[in-house]
Amino acid sequence: MIAMDLMHHSSCFLLPTIPLQRRPSLTYALLVLNQNLPRFTPLLWNHAQLHLCADGGANRLYDEMPLFFPQEDASDVRRRYKPDVIKGDMDSIRREVLEFYASLGTEIVDKSHDQDTTDLHKCVTYIRDSASGLDKSNLCVLVVGALGGRFDHEMGNLNVICRFSSMRIVLLSNDSLIHLLPRTYCHEIHIQTSVEGPHCGLIPIGTPSKSSTTTGLQWDLNNTAMEFGGLVSTSNIVKEEKVTVQSDCDLLWTISIKKL
Numbered sequence: 001m002i003a004m005d006l007m008h009h010s011s012c013f014l015l016p017t018i019p020l021q022r023r024p025s026l027t028y029a030l031l032v033l034n035q036n037l038p039r040f041t042p043l044l045w046n047h048a049q050l051h052l053c054a055d056g057g058a059n060r061l062y063d064e065m066p067l068f069f070p071q072e073d074a075s076d077v078r079r080r081y082k083p084d085v086i087k088g089d090m091d092s093i094r095r096e097v098l099e100f101y102a103s104l105g106t107e108i109v110d111k112s113h114d115q116d117t118t119d120l121h122k123c124v125t126y127i128r129d130s131a132s133g134l135d136k137s138n139l140c141v142l143v144v145g146a147l148g149g150r151f152d153h154e155m156g157n158l159n160v161i162c163r164f165s166s167m168r169i170v171l172l173s174n175d176s177l178i179h180l181l182p183r184t185y186c187h188e189i190h191i192q193t194s195v196e197g198p199h200c201g202l203i204p205i206g207t208p209s210k211s212s213t214t215t216g217l218q219w220d221l222n223n224t225a226m227e228f229g230g231l232v233s234t235s236n237i238v239k240e241e242k243v244t245v246q247s248d249c250d251l252l253w254t255i256s257i258k259k260l
Ligand SMILES: Nc1ncnc2c1ncn2[C@@H]1O[C@H](COP(=O)(O)OP(=O)(O)OP(=O)(O)O)[C@@H](O)[C@H]1O
Pocket: 033, 034, 035, 054, 055, 056, 057, 088, 089, 091, 092, 093, 118, 119, 120, 121, 145, 146, 147, 148, 149, 150, 151, 153, 154, 156, 157
């Protein structure tokens, strides 16, 4: 049997400081979508080296970032949290918001002619192909505002993580996070118990899994088959600080985010 490479996962981006011993050390890009900003957005912003808004996501940044800093002047907060790039089909961003960030030097990429890919897709393509000066060897894209809200958007967002399965992309809301576990690796997930868990799920996306095996969960899978219309592992519980997953299919991993 061929030994599979191990892939490590950790939500240490939800911690105020990322532990130095974190291996491999990742570079983060933050991508803001058009939904309420999660409460930890300023924290993710500080961890990230590149900041993008998908079209109407720029309105959220403009409107909601100042609400996290009620003592400060809104305009000062907006200047401090200036996105590097705004990309999309530009049918949702307000003119005043576009003009404000453009005047600060934000790069505006108007893809209004492309009505076949979502704004999230367009932004991930930008990060993959155009973001110069960013170390992409160990890049992780944190996407805020990706869950909850309109179901077609949520499914479109999940489709993006499947389409870009070789990139690390994490979809986040106030309540949970989701990322893909590609079938080509064995996975070790280090649970940050101060900020995440215990509720979790493993969901076969796209194709049925003939065999998935886990350790560290209350209801572990043991060479178990999963498929939509059959068994999928929802409402599972993390029992150990390290969870391992191996499967013949790409799986979605989801875990709850603690309130405080
Ligand atoms: N309610 C939502 N739930 C989840 N994701 C969302 C939601 N609204 C927007 N998004 C995400 O934010 C991105 C930018 O949103 P925006 O509203 O600008 O998109 P849009 O292209 O105008 O969408 P549509 O034309 O379908 O309303 C979308 O591509 C999507 O990924």
